[in-house]
Amino acid sequence: MRRIYFLVPDLTTTKRIVDELLLSRIEERHIHVLAKRGTPLEELPEASLLQKSDFVPAVERGLALGGTAGALAGLVAIALPPASTVIAGGILLGSTLAGAGVGAWAGSMIGVSTANSRVKQFEEAIEAGQLLVLADVPKKRVADIEARIKAHLPEVKVEGTEPIIPAFP
Known part of the structure; x- marks a missing residue:
């Protein structure tokens, strides 16, 4: 599995990304959304402590x-x-x-007790109101998923992938 990071400008676009990921057969348990504290995520899958910490x-x-x-x-x-x-x-x-x-x-x-070192680089953007979507996808599908998101949602920034994601979290 590889983790793809998407920096998203607003909640509506985040919902569209999550829907697109679900349509791409990425299970909801592999999708995580990080937002500024106090931001209502409604039905979006919020990132857990495992994604927020190191x-x-x-x-x-x-x-x-x-x-x-x-x-x-x-x-x-x-x-x-x-x-x-x-x-x-x-x-x-x-x-x-x-x-x-x-x-x-x-x-x-x-x-x-330590913030996720990979997510730290997005702290300013998150505090400014943007949302960060983390999607754990099979290694073979990374390019396909990124292309699909870019095709349907050109305003979304794909911030890269993390090399290896453990299977258990």
């Missing part, structure tokens, strides 16, 4: 760093003289998993 990238970083730190701690524990070969693998595995878990948890706490 939650997923922070968890990924925390998982990698915590797992690495846990593996290093396990290696140090194995290197100490009283460790036997039988329990060494368990110590290494356990410390790696514990480190990864703690790292992912800490990363999630940091990520939830």
